[in-house]
Amino acid sequence: MIQSGKTMNCELIPIFDDNYVFVIIDDDHQCAVVIDPGEASAVTKFLLEKKLKLSAILLTHHHHDHIGGVEELKNKFACEVYAPLKNKNQISNANYYVAEAQRITINQLTFEVKELPGHTLGHVAYWLEKQAWLFSGDVIFGLGCGRLFEGVPAQMFESLSWIKTLPAETKIFCTHEYTQTNLEFTKSILTKAEFADLVSLADLKKYEDSLKIPSVPLLLSTQRNLSLFLQTKNLEQFTKLRQLRNQF
Template sequence: MSAQKSEKALEIVVFPMLSDNYGFLIHEPLTGATAVVDPAEAAPTLAACDARGWRLTHIFNTHHHGDHVGGNLDLKAKTGCTIVGPAYDRDRIPGLDIAVDEASGADLGNRHAKVFFVPGHTRGHIAYWFAEDAALFCGDTLFALGCGRLFEGTPAQMWQSLLKLRALPDETRVYCAHEYTQSNARFALAAEPENVALQQEVARVNAARAKGEFTIPSLLGREKACNPFLRADAPSLQAHFGGAGMKDADVLGAIRAAKDRF
């Protein structure tokens, strides 16, 4: 990466909230615009901004769950920030100012994020992809070695959502909203024990957690090789969870059901 590009790159900060949530600050240095993605709480968000001398200008929400929008109104009252969220779920995003969809995308300073409609976990879930910075903010649709529970959607919807994200470049950094990776890893190994890439990834994850490190962001290339929910069309997983002629989406549903019971 050139020095000029480095100076203009988005600055992304990961910080913890609640018991296992992550918030993400996205700072666009040319304009000073700063967004937080899915703020569960206001206080940790403001502390993370203050530590860097940044002024919060935006909230980017992926979906309506309380551990993703809980800080919206407090942050808006304290900073006057603009709340951006899914047009597909506009009535359930507190304080929503700008409703975005796949046609509009979302803007932060001089950066434009492509918006993906990714229902499954909820009916109106979206993800934000900053292509120039290889950064994907996917809420609870895709996790490191996992995916979100199907609270409001179907396996077919979730499979199509995951395929949208799987199509992105391998170098894409996956900023998902929870530190679930070790738990997901245990299930993934049970689902696909012969996957050597997965074995190596689990060792890396366990070593990171032993040192108190975050496992987020993940890399999409590793997820494609290791995450069973992105691999529902893989022969090894189809043999374990499907059978001859079973649709990929139904295999995904079987893997998700097995994880729910795990």
């Protein structure tokens, strides 16, 4: 699956049961940036096959399914590693630690760091304004959001609220393929009429497109229309919805 920017494209490597590793490729210079490599072998194979130099790895948070491949890739490709400053204790092998509003330029791409706590306390996303691409780890998923392992609902509600402010055409590269499960959840808590109303907001074609596997990258405008988590009006509603999803 290829998403084209101006001279950049982003490919997805599926790993484990439902994770994606993202590879942003600069075709002109045969180099790449990898986001959240949970394991090294699939990424190594991909880079060698495409004859790409690995410039850097960006990490969104410290969970093992996002960082498990870092050490091996770093040794193999001598790349630089960026990790959230608030995860310095959990991720000791990064070259750089990044925090809110910091800008990083790699392979002519300028990533802006946005701290989005909730799933974990130190979680960051990487925003490419020019491409309107967001690498958001485990904050938002298709029709859903990440579990609150470390943060409180207010933090996740704020994090999702920020994502909602991005341009409608934003492509969201989230790390897990959970859209189908979240669709089942959505159907389980709505009446048939409510569900039909929800789909009509996005229109049927966009709704069907958003469910194709891979469903990632997500289109923000479609998520705004279809995700119950993005539609909650206040913290109370959000907290209740997240609790229901935990029990689903």
